[in-house]
Amino acid sequence: MTQQGTIKKLLPGGMAEIEVTRRSACGHDCAKCGGCGGLETQTLYVTARNRAQAQVGERVLIEGETGQVLGLAVLVYVLPIVLFFVGYALGSVLLPETAAAGAAGGGLLFVLGILGAIWYSRRMKAKNQVPYEITKKL
Numbered sequence: 001m002t003q004q005g006t007i008k009k010l011l012p013g014g015m016a017e018i019e020v021t022r023r024s025a026c027g028h029d030c031a032k033c034g035g036c037g038g039l040e041t042q043t044l045y046v047t048a049r050n051r052a053q054a055q056v057g058e059r060v061l062i063e064g065e066t067g068q069v070l071g072l073a074v075l076v077y078v079l080p081i082v083l084f085f086v087g088y089a090l091g092s093v094l095l096p097e098t099a100a101a102g103a104a105g106g107g108l109l110f111v112l113g114i115l116g117a118i119w120y121s122r123r124m125k126a127k128n129q130v131p132y133e134i135t136k137k138l
Contacts, residue, residue: 001066001069002063002135003022003062003063003064004020004059004060004061004062004138005018005020005046005060005062006018006019006058006059007050007054007057007058008056009056010050010055010056011047014049014050016050016054017046018045018046018060018062020043020045020046021042021043021044022042022043046130046132047125047130048133048134049133051133051134052134052135054137058137058138059137059138060134060135060136061134061135061136061138062132062133062134062135063133064131065131075116076117079116080109080110080111081110081113083109083110083112084106084109084110084113086106086109087102087108087109088102088103088105088106089102090105091104092105
């Protein structure tokens, strides 16, 4: 996965914070399509290894290991949902006479899944195990 961005901040340990403008897959050629009805973009801030020695304000090309990025997406989006259904099933089986037991169990495991994803993300950041790397200056 390759994207362009602008260096916003240099961080310790040879890292940099990069502002990346993400567009949808359609490319926003609304004159031809008109399907989405807007030119909305989303600005993200990512941390990347700064091996290109880029400075604040420079445009850079960043690459991410697709497998690692997709794995993180699964951790953040899919794991809490799966844990919700597991918690709902366990609550319903263990306390069938209580109507709210399934919902409470599902909610508890959902929150634990989100907290686990946050913990893992912070751990990766602390160990400089970010999935992105600046490959060159533009």
